[in-house]
Amino acid sequence: MRGIAWPLAGSLVAAWVAVPIMVVLASVGADSDGVWAHLASTVLPGYIRNTVLLALGVAVGTFVLGVGSAWLVTMCRFPGQRVLWWALLLPLAIPAYLSAYAYSDLLQFSGPVQTGLRDAFGWIRADYWFPQVRSLGGAIAILSFGLYPYVYLASRSAFLEQSMCALEVGRTLGGGPWNGFRRIALPLARPSIVAGLSLALMETLAEFGAVDYLAVDTFATGIFRTWMTRGSLTAAAQLSACLLGLVGILILIERSARRRARFFSATHRHRALATVRLRGVRGAVAAMACALPVVLGFAVPVLRFIDLSATGGDRRAGELFVELARNSMLVGLTAAALAAALALVVAYAGRLDPSPASRFTGWLAGLGYAIPGGVIAIGVLAPLTWLDHRLNDWGQAAFDFAPGLILSGSVVAVLLGYQTRFLALALSLIEAGLGRIRPSIDDAARTLGATPGRLLRQVHVPLLRGTTFAALALVFVEVIKELPATLILRPFNFETLAVRVYQLASDERLAEASTGALAIIAVGLVPVVILSRLQQGARPAAADEVSE
């Protein structure tokens, strides 16, 4: 029996988490009453085009920003490098929809930048060209500067763990530093980079708030509109299926990249990374290149919100925010702990039993990350209200008492929604972390008679402490930022910071919303800062410096 307990638990978790998605997909086969044909002949080509271009653009953007900055801060010394090392993670604390609000407000025709230009030069509309911030290009830029930290985080830890020897062998064979990066470091870090990229891309595909605000119609906005405005759940499910197809392909690519390139360093003896000191102009260029993403992804939106809230902030902040922040933190912490625990089960089951079945389980559990939260919310309600109805029937029959909606009407619904949406995040980190533990350690422990449970408790969990914390922190931050699922699934009188911001912003009161926006960012910053500190000590020895 023991042999199947773990894989079984893994599949159960994955299945449970995937139920909401399956619910949505279940209506794919039904007749959409002409809505699908209407979509195909009007808006669908636009959805496909925008979604694909957005994903490609964000892939290139986050790759360049994330890998480039990670390489510079790990391999080079330059002014500000120590600060940038952790500051490059800061954009994680800002939800994409907030960046979209801030940049639209700044850069639109009636915003301060363009108004200033017109006033300064006496221009009118026809006199000058200015890029439209609410456009596909604007969305690519804003999402890239918001999501690159995933790629940065993944590639930075890969570069930190790389063997100096391999790079030095490259140098002995006559390759320059660029060659070393391109032909040795990059291929070795590929699994991590691909994992980071796929997280960024799944976020992109699921993003509703920002792209909607930026007037770009993607699958995410199309699903919503089809469901809500066009009133067709069936056609919305059919659109979701198309989106899931894209995601499925993405996950397959990611998993095969990880499988084909599984490297374990043969020893635990690491020589310190030899870093290159960049002086003068080169140092300044490196500093500016790494500061740019922090400035555009974090400083500009934050400063805009500070400015807005100083002039016309939320007057009810004092009275409301203590409770809102408490709610946000409470669901954030609970959801994060749950996600880390469930991810551990799924990942460990996959390690014990690397069969196609368990690979499918991992794939299934990861799907939700690319599905818009609003879609997941409706998917969550279906099984929970069903269970509630059964519970009430049973309560009625057994005790002549109906307890009401104790699952779908309580915080349970919100928590399940978060698991479906964010388990992939915890899973990808913990799977990668487990992957770095050499299988020979497992073999040794098993030879000495350890059960799988004991192996996990006494060997893997201690080794994975850092990874688990990273998973907790990322899920926590995501939950704090999450909006659409929270909005639909929350119980009576339950507001979070994100909900408050949305309500003010959707009433077009951006200045008042900015106070709440700052609060979200502040709460999200805590784990981000701890996370970046944590990795600082990831490489044991102090870095040698090589002057060049």
Place this chain on the structure above:
Amino acid sequence: MDSKKTVVFGVMLLVAATSFAAEVVNVYSARHYDTDDVLYENFTTETGIEVNLIEGNSDALLARLEREGDLSPADVFMTVDAGRLFQAEQRGIFAPARSRLLEQRVPARLRHPDGLWFGLSKRARILLVSRERVAEDKVLSYEDLAKPEWKDRVLIRSSSNVYNQSLVGSMIAAHGEAKAEEWCRGLVANMARTPQGGDRDQIRGVAAGEADVAVANSYYFAHMLNGSPEDRAVAAKVRVVFPNQGDRGTHVNISGIGVLKSAPNPRNAVRFIEYLTSDAAQKVFAGGNYEYPVVQGADRTETLDRLGDFEEDVLNASVFGNNNQAAVRMMDRAGWR
């Protein structure tokens, strides 16, 4: 086995106990204005009935209500558009509310004949034109916006916005589908930019010179008249036009409310709605959010008086509600984002 049952039962009791605490009314609301909190607080002070609230996207709340079915804790569903009220009515979630007081206070045109829903406040879809670049009497109707002379000069938000759907629904009622679609195409051709942002963004665009006429709900403009110095400067640069004064009148939408079939507290629900149509509450709608009261003779604020009187399109709200889907598809075909 029995002890297990008892434990489960105990937990269920505990969870359920909260809902028996006091006299309550459970509200699902798609309105999201801070002044609504004032209404709820005043209601509780006056009646001792606590208000439990979930605010959210109208369609999502509707989906949630349908899922919850007869177990739903909600007593009333409050939303901001006649089309939405009509949809809720069609899905059979409302129960008729009998109240002589409501029938007396809410005009027949703004409520369901059987009392399934009641309008609470009105909002007009008005035009804001540039004082600088548009002479008076240059644009007088919604129909004008589709004329070639307005090419590249019109700002209006996305067709995902329900106020636009209802406006097109009223165009269908006035002109028939073919003419209305022609109008949509003409309007799309005249747009100065891809539809984006909210109603205030359209007004700001006109004030900044991005276009010459904006379509927006009346209360957004009223908010700007009383807003920050920047907002007031914007408001000063545009002139209000109530369209179609020469014929059917300006398109008016309502926010409204209905009692749910499954309501656990139907009596409190009716009292809640009655309270919302009281003079005091109607004054909050007008004073806090600058909506027009539905009750005849209720106080308007000075700001609304400044906007002036106008003829309303007296089309029954359920007509453009009924036209909603045709309107949405028409806007898709016309390429109205």
